[in-house]
Amino acid sequence: MILDNKDQILYNGIKAGGKDTFQVLFEEYYLRLVIFAQKYLIDLDLSREIVQGFFVNLYEQRETITIQTSLKSYFYQSIRNRCLNVIKQENVRLAHHGKIRKILIDSENDWQDTMIESELANQIRQIVTNLPRKCRQVFKMSRQEGLSNKEISEKLNLSVRTVETHISNALKVLREKLEDYI
Amino acid sequence: MSYYRKVMKKKNEHITDSLLLRHIKGETSPEETDKILQWLEQDNKHKVQLTKIKKIWNLSAFLSEFDKINVRHDWQEVQGKIFNKEKVIKQIPFYKTIVYRYGRIAASILIILAAGIYILFRTDLHNVFQPMLTLQTTAEKSNVTLYDGTRIYLNENSTLDYPKKFFGGTRNIKISGEAFFEVAKDESKPFYISVDGAMIKVLGTSFNVQADPSENRVVVSVLEGKVALYPKNKEEMSIELNRNEEGIFKSDSLSKSELRDLNFLSWKTRKLIFDKTPVNEVILSLEKHYKKSICLENAGGRNPMVTSVFDDQPFDEVLDELEILLNISYRIRNDTVIIVLE
Numbered sequence: 001m002i003l004d005n006k007d008q009i010l011y012n013g014i015k016a017g018g019k020d021t022f023q024v025l026f027e028e029y030y031l032r033l034v035i036f037a038q039k040y041l042i043d044l045d046l047s048r049e050i051v052q053g054f055f056v057n058l059y060e061q062r063e064t065i066t067i068q069t070s071l072k073s074y075f076y077q078s079i080r081n082r083c084l085n086v087i088k089q090e091n092v093r094l095a096h097h098g099k100i101r102k103i104l105i106d107s108e109n110d111w112q113d114t115m116i117e118s119e120l121a122n123q124i125r126q127i128v129t130n131l132p133r134k135c136r137q138v139f140k141m142s143r144q145e146g147l148s149n150k151e152i153s154e155k156l157n158l159s160v161r162t163v164e165t166h167i168s169n170a171l172k173v174l175r176e177k178l179e180d181y182i
Numbered sequence: 183m184s185y186y187r188k189v190m191k192k193k194n195e196h197i198t199d200s201l202l203l204r205h206i207k208g209e210t211s212p213e214e215t216d217k218i219l220q221w222l223e224q225d226n227k228h229k230v231q232l233t234k235i236k237k238i239w240n241l242s243a244f245l246s247e248f249d250k251i252n253v254r255h256d257w258q259e260v261q262g263k264i265f266n267k268e269k270v271i272k273q274i275p276f277y278k279t280i281v282y283r284y285g286r287i288a289a290s291i292l293i294i295l296a297a298g299i300y301i302l303f304r305t306d307l308h309n310v311f312q313p314m315l316t317l318q319t320t321a322e323k324s325n326v327t328l329y330d331g332t333r334i335y336l337n338e339n340s341t342l343d344y345p346k347k348f349f350g351g352t353r354n355i356k357i358s359g360e361a362f363f364e365v366a367k368d369e370s371k372p373f374y375i376s377v378d379g380a381m382i383k384v385l386g387t388s389f390n391v392q393a394d395p396s397e398n399r400v401v402v403s404v405l406e407g408k409v410a411l412y413p414k415n416k417e418e419m420s421i422e423l424n425r426n427e428e429g430i431f432k433s434d435s436l437s438k439s440e441l442r443d444l445n446f447l448s449w450k451t452r453k454l455i456f457d458k459t460p461v462n463e464v465i466l467s468l469e470k471h472y473k474k475s476i477c478l479e480n481a482g483g484r485n486p487m488v489t490s491v492f493d494d495q496p497f498d499e500v501l502d503e504l505e506i507l508l509n510i511s512y513r514i515r516n517d518t519v520i521i522v523l524e
């Protein structure tokens with residue numbers, strides 16, 4: 001078993017069925033696993049349902065499961081399997097109606113890439129959450145609302161230069177913290 | 183050369199991350215675009231920088247997806263499904279089958295009957311009324327005062343399940359790992375501790391419980407008062423443990439001895455006390471307290487006594503003190519401390 005110290009403690013916690021352990025795991029992994037599932041299923045609510053089902057199942061099966069990889073890989077792999085099952089079932093249903101959609105089965109490499117992407121997206125989320133308030137606000141407006149620097153400067157009553165500085169700062173922090181990953 | 187560098191630096195000053203981002207978004211003027219293209223040609227590093235910003239920008243698209251998910255809300259749902267499941271399963275069949283057919287009165291009689299039968303056949307009946315609270319420690323110790331005033335100190339990597347309130351004629355809790363108890367006195371309501379395969383019955387006292395599932399062993403060390411230790415569901419096999427006695431439950435058999443190791447509580451008091459203790463026993467206590475592996479090389483075959491108190495001291499200091507006290511030397515190899523008796 002390739003479990004590091006933190007994983008080992010969490011693994012023991014899973015086995016013991018401790019509520020705190022499950023809450024910690026949920027808070028740590030839920031968002032990224034939903035984002036990951038969404039890449040297969042597109043639909044957000046369905047993705048949430050799949051990941052929630054996984055956690056309930058993890059609790060119910062805690063005594064019998066064995067985890068051979070890191071917890072992270074185990075979680076992603078389980079979600080991937082669940083998503084592929086959903087897609088297969090959906091295709092069976094569609095086939096009944098005379099419509100056949102190609103079954104999406106991604107290769108080993110592809111799904112690893114998808115996992116890495118979800119991990120990076122999650123890291124970006126964490127870094128952005130910890131940015132200073134104004135800096136975070138400007139960056140999110142620029143990215144999420146697709147506003148130009150000028151539009152942001154008008155909305156927030158800042159100079160264009162200040163907006164640019166905030167965005168540069170946000171990018172600088174992101175680049176530094178993600179140095180080893182991108 | 184230095185002039186050239188200065189010029190380069192001045193030129194680069196205009197290529198900020200923010201400008202590159204505007205380039206990615208297609209918001210730059212033709213002059214700015216030209217400037218960026220030139221800058222890209224200058225150095226491969228510049229291309230890498232642009233690629234990185236592009237990647238960050240693309241992945242940041244997920245920020246709005248993350249914002250749509252409410253982790254706290256979803257945890258409440260999952261938690262409900264996981265930890266209140268027992269309750270739900272038991273209620274739904276009653277509701278659907280009986281209430282529908284025979285109406286409210288018949289149903290309530292049946293529910294009361296069912297609850298009665300259920301209680302009769304279940305020992306830890308507080309579970310019926312409310313979910314258990316769980317206190318779990320990993321790297322840190324913790325403690326809790328229960329509803330009846332009982333104090334429980336939980337060592338690292340241990341779990342305690344307890345009800346918010348005690349109902350009925352008993353007080354039942356469950357632990358794994360190691361804990362020290364100061365049980366509030368209430369002779370009308372015995373206090374039961376379920377630990378691995380063993381049960382401990384208490385009237386009011388303080389004692390330590392150490393469960394070691396890997397060895398299938400539970401050790402109960404009594405500091406004050408009186409407790410009974412027995413295998414689960416076999417109270418007739420019970421042994422009584424008094425002050426300064428230690429009971430060991432191992433693979434369904436019970437034994438009892440004098441409490442020899444004064445340091446069984448060191449995890450709680452952070453104090454190690456040795457009073458003319460042979461050095462080999464000192465080493466066992468140190469290993470347990472500091473979670474280190476210690477090996478004794480004893481060529482001369484002597485086993486000197488140690489009399490000392492270590493009060494929450496770092497391991498290194500303890501070793502240094504022993505070095506002076508006992509005329510020993512020590513070295514550390516891998517994770518093992520090797521102590522050599524001269």
